[in-house]
Amino acid sequence: MTAAFDANGAAGGPEAAAAGAVDVARDFDIAIVGAGPVGAACALLLARVWPDPARILVMDARPAGAAAGDPRALAVSEGSMQLLARVIDTRELVAAPIRMVHVSQRGHFGRTVLAADEMGVAALGQVVRYRELIAPLEAALAASGVNVARPVAGAPVADGDGWRIELPDGPARAALLVHAEGGVFERSPAADEAAPAAHAAANGAPDAPRAEAGRATTSAARVRDYGQTAVICEVEPALPRRGWAFERFTRGGPLALLPVDDGERMALVWCAAPDEAARIAALDDARFLAELGNTFGSRLGRFRAAGPRHAYALGQLRRDTGNEREVAIGNAAQVLHPVAGQGFNLGLRDAAALVAALAEGFGAAPPADAPATAAVVASSGDPIASPGLAAAAAPAFDPAAALARYRAARQRDRDFVLGATDTLARLFTLPLPGMSHAAGAAIAALDLLPALRQPVARALMFGLR
Numbered sequence: 001m002t003a004a005f006d007a008n009g010a011a012g013g014p015e016a017a018a019a020g021a022v023d024v025a026r027d028f029d030i031a032i033v034g035a036g037p038v039g040a041a042c043a044l045l046l047a048r049v050w051p052d053p054a055r056i057l058v059m060d061a062r063p064a065g066a067a068a069g070d071p072r073a074l075a076v077s078e079g080s081m082q083l084l085a086r087v088i089d090t091r092e093l094v095a096a097p098i099r100m101v102h103v104s105q106r107g108h109f110g111r112t113v114l115a116a117d118e119m120g121v122a123a124l125g126q127v128v129r130y131r132e133l134i135a136p137l138e139a140a141l142a143a144s145g146v147n148v149a150r151p152v153a154g155a156p157v158a159d160g161d162g163w164r165i166e167l168p169d170g171p172a173r174a175a176l177l178v179h180a181e182g183g184v185f186e187r188s189p190a191a192d193e194a195a196p197a198a199h200a201a202a203n204g205a206p207d208a209p210r211a212e213a214g215r216a217t218t219s220a221a222r223v224r225d226y227g228q229t230a231v232i233c234e235v236e237p238a239l240p241r242r243g244w245a246f247e248r249f250t251r252g253g254p255l256a257l258l259p260v261d262d263g264e265r266m267a268l269v270w271c272a273a274p275d276e277a278a279r280i281a282a283l284d285d286a287r288f289l290a291e292l293g294n295t296f297g298s299r300l301g302r303f304r305a306a307g308p309r310h311a312y313a314l315g316q317l318r319r320d321t322g323n324e325r326e327v328a329i330g331n332a333a334q335v336l337h338p339v340a341g342q343g344f345n346l347g348l349r350d351a352a353a354l355v356a357a358l359a360e361g362f363g364a365a366p367p368a369d370a371p372a373t374a375a376v377v378a379s380s381g382d383p384i385a386s387p388g389l390a391a392a393a394a395p396a397f398d399p400a401a402a403l404a405r406y407r408a409a410r411q412r413d414r415d416f417v418l419g420a421t422d423t424l425a426r427l428f429t430l431p432l433p434g435m436s437h438a439a440g441a442a443i444a445a446l447d448l449l450p451a452l453r454q455p456v457a458r459a460l461m462f463g464l465r
């Protein structure tokens with residue numbers, strides 16, 4: 001039996017009322033821990049293909065709307081925009097298009113430009129503020145028929161062939177547990193290549209218990225601390241260039257400027273050694289803007305205003321879960337350096353691939369809009385079938401086979417993005433003789449050779465399959 005929850009996690013709705021009790025054990029097919037952008041998108045994509053969305057449970061430790069203060073701006077790739085368009089009206093997002101990406105190295109001549117025109121697309125991606133992305137996802141979730149329980153810090157416990165979950169109104173069970181509780185990198189003095197898994201803290205909910213209690217012992221994590229901190233804020237350049245994003249590599253770490261809103265403002269991600277980042281973040285506005293101009297150069301004129309500054313420790317975490325009834329997606333599976341803006345994009349592809357693997361288990365007939373779907377798959381790498389599966393009869397749900405398909409499907413893309421961001425995060429900062437010249441030469445080669453540039457841009461837009 002399925003209970004319905006309102007946005008505050010209280011049981012209610014006609015089924016619960018008909019049952020006359022809310023402490024009846026409820027069976028869910030799938031429980032998703034975390035309704036950040038990846039968990040929410042996963043639930044919404046699932047709701048389109050699952051025979052009964054009410055058999056899906058999503059929990060979040062924070063109440064709806066709690067992400068309203070998140071300061072991040074996300075570069076959302078063209079492939080991710082196509083996936084998001086399946087679950088929300090992306091035309092209503094406040095989004096600034098990226099048509100050109102200018103890549104350079106401070107103190108060296110090499111530079112290259114990735115252009116949307118060259119890729120045959122109107123934009124390489126869009127910049128959307130985290131808070132402005134999560135709001136329509138939360139609204140869509142509330143209307144999706146999926147059970148949303150929040151604020152509930154999910155700590156499911158393995159129980160026989162499923163998971164036992166304590167909800168405010170009583171226990172529930174789920175056959176498959178999806179970790180989507182995300183988080184950001186958290187620096188530990190002992191953090192090293194082989195440090196334990198607990199470095200990704202629940203983002204925005206540092207005191208919330210994480211779902212570690214429910215993790216299988218097969219979960220393994222690898223952690224690398226980059227010894228960098230990102231200072232982020234929004235800035236206003238005197239000479240804005242609409243549609244342009246900039247990535248500038250410095251000896252301290254990369255500095256990115258992304259257009260936001262109408263392109264008059266830009267989101268800054270300035271990476272530097274932790275003590276240098278602390279110094280930069282504490283500067284008064286005038287000094288901060290002057291140092292930014294000095295580091296970035298004069299391409300956008302003088303920087304004349306800066307918003308509140310926030311700092312994020314930077315590292316990479318990869319968690320592989322081998323359990324047959326448990327899987328991690330998004331930042332729960334991997335935390336990346338923000339260079340090249342890939343974390344959310346990779347996580348969204350995790351979500352899409354998981355839903356495709358689960359839906360495939362039904363062996364349903366192709367949906368009515370199959371031709372259109374096939375076209376989107378071809379262009380975006382999105383393997384998800386469209387609505388129509390929901391009407392199909394549901395054979396027995398076999399998470400183990402679906403997870404095996406999922407892990408095989410995701411390996412290449414994950415390995416590539418983790419490897420590429422790791423290289424970019426460190427290459428320009430390595431104190432090796434000639435290294436910055438070699439890195440500059442690599443940028444110059446990229447500029448000269450479209451045959452190299454285009455696959456790079458395509459991989460950033462759509463990932464690797």
Ligand SMILES: Cc1cc2nc3c(=O)[nH]c(=O)nc-3n(C[C@H](O)[C@H](O)[C@H](O)COP(=O)(O)OP(=O)(O)OC[C@H]3O[C@@H](n4cnc5c(N)ncnc54)[C@H](O)[C@@H]3O)c2cc1C
Nearest residue numbers: 034036037038060061075154182183330331341343344345
């Ligand atoms: C400075 C910076 C810049 C970035 N820029 C980009 C970019 O340009 N492009 C890009 O693609 N990515 C970017 N990223 C990465 C991006 O922010 C993340 O990859 C993305 O937010 C991951 O989404 P998520 O849903 O997996 O996790 P989160 O966004 O961390 O969401 C996790 C959710 O789970 C909830 N939760 C946590 N613990 C529990 C629990 N125990 N029970 C229930 N709920 C729980 C939280 O409340 C939260 O709602 C950037 C990151 C940083 C730090």
